[in-house]
Amino acid sequence: VSARAAIVVTGTEVLSGRVSDRNGPWLAERLLELGVELAQVTIVGDRPADMRAALEWCASLGVNLVITSGGLGPTADDLTATVVGQFCGREMVLDTALEERIAAIVVPLRARWPHLSEEAIRASNRKQAVVPAGATVLEPVGTAPGLVVPPAEGRDGPTVVVLPGPPRELQPLWEEAAQTEPFAHAIRDATVYEQRTLRLFGLPESEIATTLRAAAEAGVALDRIEVTTCVRGGELEIVTRFEPDAAAVYAALEAIIRERHVHVLYSDDGTHVDEQVAALLRAQGLTVAVGESCTGGMVLGRLTDRPGASAYVRGGIVAYANDVKAHLAGVPPELIEAHGAVSQEVAVALADGARERVGADIGIGVTGVAGPDGGTAEKPVGLVWIALTAADGRRLVRRADQRGTRADVRERSTTAALHLLRRLLLGAADEPAA
Amino acid sequence: VSARAAIVVTGTEVLSGRVSDRNGPWLAERLLELGVELAQVTIVGDRPADMRAALEWCASLGVNLVITSGGLGPTADDLTATVVGQFCGREMVLDTALEERIAAIVVPLRARWPHLSEEAIRASNRKQAVVPAGATVLEPVGTAPGLVVPPAEGRDGPTVVVLPGPPRELQPLWEEAAQTEPFAHAIRDATVYEQRTLRLFGLPESEIATTLRAAAEAGVALDRIEVTTCVRGGELEIVTRFEPDAAAVYAALEAIIRERHVHVLYSDDGTHVDEQVAALLRAQGLTVAVGESCTGGMVLGRLTDRPGASAYVRGGIVAYANDVKAHLAGVPPELIEAHGAVSQEVAVALADGARERVGADIGIGVTGVAGPDGGTAEKPVGLVWIALTAADGRRLVRRADQRGTRADVRERSTTAALHLLRRLLLGAADEPAA
Numbered sequence: 001v002s003a004r005a006a007i008v009v010t011g012t013e014v015l016s017g018r019v020s021d022r023n024g025p026w027l028a029e030r031l032l033e034l035g036v037e038l039a040q041v042t043i044v045g046d047r048p049a050d051m052r053a054a055l056e057w058c059a060s061l062g063v064n065l066v067i068t069s070g071g072l073g074p075t076a077d078d079l080t081a082t083v084v085g086q087f088c089g090r091e092m093v094l095d096t097a098l099e100e101r102i103a104a105i106v107v108p109l110r111a112r113w114p115h116l117s118e119e120a121i122r123a124s125n126r127k128q129a130v131v132p133a134g135a136t137v138l139e140p141v142g143t144a145p146g147l148v149v150p151p152a153e154g155r156d157g158p159t160v161v162v163l164p165g166p167p168r169e170l171q172p173l174w175e176e177a178a179q180t181e182p183f184a185h186a187i188r189d190a191t192v193y194e195q196r197t198l199r200l201f202g203l204p205e206s207e208i209a210t211t212l213r214a215a216a217e218a219g220v221a222l223d224r225i226e227v228t229t230c231v232r233g234g235e236l237e238i239v240t241r242f243e244p245d246a247a248a249v250y251a252a253l254e255a256i257i258r259e260r261h262v263h264v265l266y267s268d269d270g271t272h273v274d275e276q277v278a279a280l281l282r283a284q285g286l287t288v289a290v291g292e293s294c295t296g297g298m299v300l301g302r303l304t305d306r307p308g309a310s311a312y313v314r315g316g317i318v319a320y321a322n323d324v325k326a327h328l329a330g331v332p333p334e335l336i337e338a339h340g341a342v343s344q345e346v347a348v349a350l351a352d353g354a355r356e357r358v359g360a361d362i363g364i365g366v367t368g369v370a371g372p373d374g375g376t377a378e379k380p381v382g383l384v385w386i387a388l389t390a391a392d393g394r395r396l397v398r399r400a401d402q403r404g405t406r407a408d409v410r411e412r413s414t415t416a417a418l419h420l421l422r423r424l425l426l427g428a429a430d431e432p433a434a
Numbered sequence: 435v436s437a438r439a440a441i442v443v444t445g446t447e448v449l450s451g452r453v454s455d456r457n458g459p460w461l462a463e464r465l466l467e468l469g470v471e472l473a474q475v476t477i478v479g480d481r482p483a484d485m486r487a488a489l490e491w492c493a494s495l496g497v498n499l500v501i502t503s504g505g506l507g508p509t510a511d512d513l514t515a516t517v518v519g520q521f522c523g524r525e526m527v528l529d530t531a532l533e534e535r536i537a538a539i540v541v542p543l544r545a546r547w548p549h550l551s552e553e554a555i556r557a558s559n560r561k562q563a564v565v566p567a568g569a570t571v572l573e574p575v576g577t578a579p580g581l582v583v584p585p586a587e588g589r590d591g592p593t594v595v596v597l598p599g600p601p602r603e604l605q606p607l608w609e610e611a612a613q614t615e616p617f618a619h620a621i622r623d624a625t626v627y628e629q630r631t632l633r634l635f636g637l638p639e640s641e642i643a644t645t646l647r648a649a650a651e652a653g654v655a656l657d658r659i660e661v662t663t664c665v666r667g668g669e670l671e672i673v674t675r676f677e678p679d680a681a682a683v684y685a686a687l688e689a690i691i692r693e694r695h696v697h698v699l700y701s702d703d704g705t706h707v708d709e710q711v712a713a714l715l716r717a718q719g720l721t722v723a724v725g726e727s728c729t730g731g732m733v734l735g736r737l738t739d740r741p742g743a744s745a746y747v748r749g750g751i752v753a754y755a756n757d758v759k760a761h762l763a764g765v766p767p768e769l770i771e772a773h774g775a776v777s778q779e780v781a782v783a784l785a786d787g788a789r790e791r792v793g794a795d796i797g798i799g800v801t802g803v804a805g806p807d808g809g810t811a812e813k814p815v816g817l818v819w820i821a822l823t824a825a826d827g828r829r830l831v832r833r834a835d836q837r838g839t840r841a842d843v844r845e846r847s848t849t850a851a852l853h854l855l856r857r858l859l860l861g862a863a864d865e866p867a868a
Contacts, residue, residue, distance in 0.1 A: 013664040015472055017459025018671065024477070025451025038449055040484065041477040043458070050474065057491045168838070230447040237452065290731075290752075296738025297724075297731030300752045304730025307806050307840055315758040317751060318724075318734045324749040324792055358758055372741050404602070406741055 003190040005031050005065040006058040006158075007041040008051070010080060011165060014070070015045045022167050023069040030174060032241075035190040039063050046071060048079045055087045059157050065186045066158045067174075070165030072144035074124040081147060084160045085132035089152035092130050098137055098145060099129035106143055136180050138173045142166060146173035150182045159186035191243060196250060198238045198257060199267035201419045205231050208238065211260050220252045227253070233412040234419075235273075266422065273418045274306065280425035281312035286361040288421070290316035291329045291354030293341065294368040294384060298414045314360040319350065329353035340379065342367050344397055347385035355389060362424065363389045364417055368400075370409045384413045386420055394429040396420055437624040439465050439499040440492040440592075441475040442485070444514060445599060448504070449479045456601050457503040464608060466675075469624040473497050480505060482513045489521045493591050499620045500592045501608075504599030506578035508558040515581060518594045519566035523586035526564050532571055532579060533563035540577050572610045576600060580607035584616045593620035625677060630684060632672040632691060633701035635853045639665050642672065645694050654686045661687070667846040668853075669707075700856065707852045708740065714859035715746035720795040722855070724750035725763045725788030727775065728802040728818060732848045748794040753784065763787035774813065776801050778831055781819035789823060796858065797823045798851055802834075804843045818847045820854055828863040830854055 007027055013019045024041045031038050039061050044050040051071070058066045071080030085092045106125045128144055131137060138146030147162035161177045163170045177183055200208075208229050216222050225242040238257065242250050258265060266273060281288060290299045300316045303309060319325040322341050326333045330353035331346055339345045347365040355363025368384025375381035382402040389395045400416050402409040441461055447453045458475045465472050473495050478484040485505070492500045505514030519526045540559045562578055565571060572580030581596040595611045597604045611617055634642075642663050650656050659676040672691065676684050692699060700707060715722060724733045734750045737743060753759035756775050760767045764787035765780055773779045781799040789797025802818025809815035816836040823829050834850050836843040 012660075012662045013673075015462065015475060016466065016662070016673070017462035018662075018673065019664050019666065020454060020459060025454060028449065028451035032450065039478075040488065041449060043475040044473075053495060054474065057494075060491075061487060226446075228446045228450070228452075230453050232453065239447075239450070239452065295735070296743070296747070297734030297750065297752065300731030301729070301735045304752075304754060305841070305844075309730070310754055313730070313754050315752045315754040315762065316731065317762075318731065318738075318749045320738060320744055320747050320749040328749065328751075328792060358762060407739070410739075 003036045003065065003187040004039045004061070004063045005036045005067060005187075006039050006061060006063045008054045008058065008066060008068045009041065009043045010046060010051055010068065010070040011043075012045045015043050023163075023165070023170055026167065026171065027067055027069075027174065030178075032193070032195065034178070034187060035192040036065065036187050046078075048083050051080065051083045052087060055084070055160070059087075063158050064189065065161065065183075067161045067163065069163050069170055072128065072146075072162065072164045074128055074143065078127075080162055081128075081131060084147070084149055084162050085135075088132060088149045088157065088160060089155045090132035090134055090149065093133045094126070095129050095131050095137065098131070099126055102126075102129055102140060102143055102145070105140060136177075136182055138163075138176045138180075140164075141169040141172050144169065146177060148177050148180050148182050150186065159183065193241050194244060194247065194250070195239065195241045196254070197240075197267070197270050198254065198265060199272070200236045200238070200261055200264045201266050201273070201415075202234055203236050203261060203264045205229060205236060207261070208236060208257075211257060214260070215253050215256045218252075218256065220256065221246075221249050222253070224249045225253065233408075233415045235415060266419070273415070273422055274302065277303075277418055277422050277425065278306050278309070278312065280422065284425060286425070287312050287314045288362045288364065289314050289354040289358035289360035290364045290366070290417075291325075291350030292316065292318055292364070292366040293320060293325065293350065294370040295366045295410050295414050295417070296320060298410055299364060299366055299417050302414055302418065315358045316364075317350075317354050317357065325350065325353075328357075330357060342369055342379050342383060342385065344385050344387070344399070347387035348389060348395070348397060351387040351389040355391065361391050362421070363387075364421060365389075366413060366417055368402075368409065368413060370413075371406045382409050384409065384416070386413065386417050388420055388424045390424065393432075394424065395432075396424050396428060396430055437470045437499065437621040438473045438495070438497045439470045439501060439621075440473050440495060440497045442488045442492065442500060442502045443475065443477045444480060444485055444502065444504040445477075446479045449477050457597075457599070457604055460601065460605065461501055461503075461608065464612070466627070466629065468612070468621060469626040470499065470621050480512075482517050485514065485517045486521060489518070489594070493521075497592050498623065499595065499617075501595045501597065503597050503604055506562065506580075506596065506598045508562055508577065512561075514596055515562075515565060518581070518583055518596050519569075522566060522583045522591065522594060523589045524566035524568055524583065527567045528560070529563050529565050529571065532565065533560055536560075536563055536574060536577055536579070539574060570611075570614050570616055572597075572607045572614075574598075575603040575606050578603065580611060582611050582614050582616050584620070593617065627675050628678060628681065628684070629673065629675045630688070631674075631701070631704050632688065632699060633706070634670045634672070634695055634698045635700050635707070635849075636668050637670050637695060637698045639663060639670060641695075642670060642691075645691060648694070649687050649690045652686075652690065654690065655680075655683050656687070658683045659687065667842070667849045669849060700853070707849070707856055708736065711737075711852055711856050711859065712740050712743070712746065714856065718859060720859070721746050721748045722796045722798065723748050723788040723792035723794035724798045724800070724851075725759075725784030726750065726752055726798070726800040727754060727759065727784065728804040729800045729844050729848050729851070730754060732844055733798060733800060733851050736848055736852065749792045750798075751784075751788050751791065759784065759787075762791075764791060776803055776813050776817060776819065778819050778821070778833070781821035782823060782829070782831060785821040785823040789825065795825050796855070797821075798855060799823075800847060800851055802836075802843065802847060804847075805840045816843050818843065818850070820847065820851050822854055822858045824858065827866075828858065829866075830858050830862060830864055 331349040350365030351363035371381030784799030785797035805815030
């Protein structure tokens with residue numbers, strides 16, 4: 001028996017889909033690290049009755065731990081603490097020392113509420129100091145404290161970890177919660193699972209299904225490990241979770257995957273292509289410049305995502321209009337005339353132009369038909385050319401035929417450009433033309 | 435009594451947080467349009483017992499409709515149809531006509547599965563043609579059919595709409611489901627709610643709390659309408675939902691919000707700043723170019739997001755390194771020397787440089803300290819200058835002090851640049867310097 005947990009996210013804005021929940025996925029990862037199995041995530045609105053029903057449902061699943069996010073604000077409709085207190089059979093009491101600490105946080109912020117007196121602010125925040133008796137209080141990062149609330153003496157049921165909704169408050173309070181004694185007690189049955197992630201680029205999911213069948217036929221005991229595959233853009237991720245004594249089963253599976261897909265396997269250590277590219281550029285002391293059309297700045301935006309990107313990103317040119325390709329990126333107009341703006345030749349010229357005009361070791365050129373309009377029979381929506389050219393003369397050029405919406409085409413092309421850059425940095429290059 | 439619905443999302447990859455659920459938020463919007471209240475969203479893994487427990491929980495909430503997404507694939511662990519059939523008290527039967535239609539879709543795709551015989555492919559897809567007796571079958575968009583499954587004759591409980599997980603399959607099948615007779619029957623009690631959305635830029639959420647209190651004091655019956663506020667980046671959204679006979683209450687609230695916040699209210703018709711900027715640029719026949727540093731291409735990427743962006747986006751320069759700002763964007767090196775790369779002067783020079791070198795009517799310049807490193811006491815992380823300069827001499831320059839992570843600083847600065855562009859297009863301009 002392993003320890004199990006459930007997550008209850010509260011908030012009408014999340015339930016209505018106007019805000020996407022970032023806490024559920026983050027908490028799911030953290031639970032996995034602790035060897036706690038996540039049974040389910042429920043999103044409910046701000047009504048106390050719905051929240052209570054969700055807690056009861058979690059209890060009926062027999063989980064050891066419930067984590068709530070949201071509903072801890074100073075306004076009267078933020079009722080999570082009270083609902084959890086009732087659920088755990090604990091009286092609500094004012095923690096006066098906590099009230100003072102919240103006041104010390106809130107009062108200096110009073111300039112934010114010019115219409116309110118200091119007393120009014122304190123009153124609205126006093127509510128946040130009313131906590132279930134016997135709960136462990138987690139010190140606020142914003143103004144809301146978190147709570148670890150075990151069931152009252154003599155009662156069964158899960159321990160509830162109550163966290164505020166904003167991720168920058170929730171995350172540090174979670175780390176604090178996980179250090180507390182009642183938390184450790186609640187998950188004392190956790191099994192430590194191993195988890196391995198393999199990432200492949202440019203392989204259809206059906207190929208992995210075939211490989212898994214081949215592994216089963218070769219005698220790999222797949223029932224002893226839990227394999228999940230998922231596809232995002234052109235990237236395929238295989239996550240395998242297993243108890244330590246099934247390590248040999250996983251090793252056999254990984255060997256078969258490596259044997260069949262070695263050319264597209266790009267990560268076995270949890271890294272994404274973005275950090276691999278950053279590390280390779282740093283290690284080789286190389287800089288990059290981008291000349292992009294259909295992706296309109298997204299390749300540059302992604303390359304500059306990471307802290308310290310200025311060590312290897314010099315800059316780039318977004319040449320959306322054809323004459324900008326010519327006069328700013330140096331693409332010869334006769335090339336556009338002869339081959340069209342979406343062509344192998346123009347992709348190479350964009351890469352060369354960006355590299356030379358920005359001044360970098362490697363140039364990336366991207367041109368394509370993002371859609372939904374502008375496609376032709378010869379050059380349909382989704383056709384994208386990606387070129388990499390290096391100052392030392394190496395070159396990699398690929399045609400991609402992306403499926404999906406305009407957003408899909410642009411995002412997948414951005415990802416494809418990063419993968420092509422990775423390959424160039426690992427030494428791949430096209431044969432020089434005759 | 436209004437009609438209520440619940441959503442059950444299945445999939446270990448969603449539950450584990452590796453893939454974020456896009457179907458829940460999309461379905462939430464659709465339900466709202468139909469006047470159906472969403473009670474909760476639950477995410478469970480691929481285990482039949484968990485799925486069944488989630489359906490039972492939805493039933494206990496008394497909802498009229500349950501929508502499931504995922505678990506309809508051809509593999510043996512995709513068991514949603516069977517679980518739903520049992521839950522609704524309906525026997526599973528092979529629909530041979532459906533089997534033929536699926537075969538007609540799948541067999542031409544056999545090139546994707548070179549290791550499998552046609553017969554093996556058909557067998558694995560036959561499973562998808564086994565459906566609950568009496569269910570309405572929705573024709574597949576991929577290979578998986580959807581289902582509308584009412585409770586069996588003489589049973590109580592919700593009608594279940596079974597949809598495939600991939601959004602591009604789920605969305606058309608949902609539209610089809612909503613046209614069926616059993617669906618209409620299940621939601622026959624739906625109340626038609628009105629919904630209004632106001633969007634404001636650059637106002638702290640606490641100000642809206644104050645305004646709501648003021649409205650209550652002025653006698654607006656807030657208990658008759660449902661007001662939700664949420665903040666994303668610097669944008670604040672106020673969504674109000676009400677029954678038609680509370681329209682006057684909403685009108686009174688909106689009047690108070692307009693009176694107090696007219697300068698920051700930018701949308702009352704559901705539009706986002708992106709589409710407003712696009713419409714204004716089109717209507718005025720103007721083009722834009724961007725010279726960006728800390729946002730590294732994100733402003734250009736966002737401006738080119740929309741179909742037809744080439745009508746108003748000419749292109750831009752991402753000048754990440756200082757010498758690229760100088761030689762490619764035309765920022766005078768002595769300006770960088772005198773004021774630093776993050777300064778009002780350099781932001782203006784980036785805007786001018788991009789506008790002139792790309793050739794556009796309006797230039798946008800963005801320079802700042804995205805962090806996490808590189809901040810100083812004088813120029814801390816989060817300090818960003820945004821400048822707009824127009825060919826006719828108008829100019830808007832703003833300093834933003836963004837909070838949050840590197841990603842927050844970059845994203846909020848991108849949003850702020852779009853809002854500043856909107857203001858310029860509406861005629862705002864700084865006074866010329868003396």
